[in-house]
Structure formats: C-alpha cells, structure tokens
Amino acid sequence: QVPLVESGGGSVQAGGSLRLSCAPSAYTPRLQCMGWFRQAPGKEREGVASIYTRGGNTHVVDSLEGRFSISQDYAKNTVFLQMDSLKPEDTGMYYCAAARGSCPPGAALETPSIYFTDWGHGTQVTVSS
Numbered sequence: 001q002v003p004l005v006e007s008g009g010g011s012v013q014a015g016g017s018l019r020l021s022c023a024p025s026a027y028t029p030r031l032q033c034m035g036w037f038r039q040a041p042g043k044e045r046e047g048v049a050s051i052y053t054r055g056g057n058t059h060v061v062d063s064l065e066g067r068f069s070i071s072q073d074y075a076k077n078t079v080f081l082q083m084d085s086l087k088p089e090d091t092g093m094y095y096c097a098a099a100r101g102s103c104p105p106g107a108a109l110e111t112p113s114i115y116f117t118d119w120g121h122g123t124q125v126t127v128s129s
Contacts, residue, residue, distance in 0.1 A: 001118050002028040004096045009123030012086055016127070020081040022096030022120060030054070033103035033115055034079040036070065038125075040092035047109030048094070049081060052102060059105035086127045093122040 008020040022034065035050030049060040049070035058070050069082045079098075083090065097116035099108075108115040 002026050004118055004120035006096045006120045006123040009125045011126040014129050016086050017084045023078040031077050031098040033099040035097045036081045037095045038092045050105040050108045052105055057105050088127045088129045091127050094125050095122045096120040
C-alpha cells in the first residue's frame with residue numbers, strides 16, 4: 001500500500017468552490033479505482049464520488065450531483081474533486097481512497113471496504129454561511 005495525499009482543502013464561504021486533489025505519495029502501479037469520501041463531525045463517513053480510471057466511468061452520489069464532479073489525470077494517477085456552490089453542510093474531512101483492482105463506481109461508494117485498499121489522511125473543508 002502507498003499512502004495517498006489529499007490537497008486543496010480550506011475555508012470558503014457558502015457558494016464558493018474548491019478543487020481537491022489526490023495522488024499517491026510514491027510510485028505505485030495503476031490505481032484503477034479511486035474515490036472520495038467525507039465525514040462531518042459527529043456523523044458517519046459517506047461516499048461522495050468515484051471513478052474507474054481505465055474506463056473513465058464516474059459516479060457522484062445523487063445528493064451532490066450537479067455541484068460536485070470527479071475527474072482524473074490518468075498519466076499521474078491523480079484524481080480531482082471539483083466542488084461548486086458549496087454549502088455549510090459540506091463541511092467535513094474529505095478522504096481519498098484507491099484500489100488497484102477495478103470497481104463499479106457506484107458500488108465502490110456503497111461498500112468501500114470491499115473495493116478500496118489505500119486511504120489518505122484527509123483534507124479539511126470548511127464552508128461558512
């Protein structure tokens with residue numbers, strides 16, 4: 001396992017945007033499945049978005065579709081989470097996850113323990129009203 005490193009978090013006002021990045025901290029074979037999760041204080045971790053990197057298939061949870069999107073730099077094993085029209089309820093720690101095996105993006109968010117093997121330490125996102 002190679003630790004993942006997230007970046008791009010910060011504090012913004014409601015309505016603002018942030019772009020998170022996630023990349024392995026060292027060389028690793030192709031990561032075929034990458035995803036984003038978040039955890040708000042006092043709440044359980046929830047899936048946000050995922051991507052099957054070889055095919056480019058993506059999935060964003062219904063509640064965030066239209067505001068959040070996931071993309072990748074395939075050559076760099078890097079994934080991005082674009083977050084627009086941010087709301088205070090988007091506040092939380094955002095974690096990146098990855099796996100060398102393939103994954104159906106939607107299922108990977110629902111059952112991350114089955115698909116994801118590598119995790120980052122998270123990056124904090126704070127949205128003020």
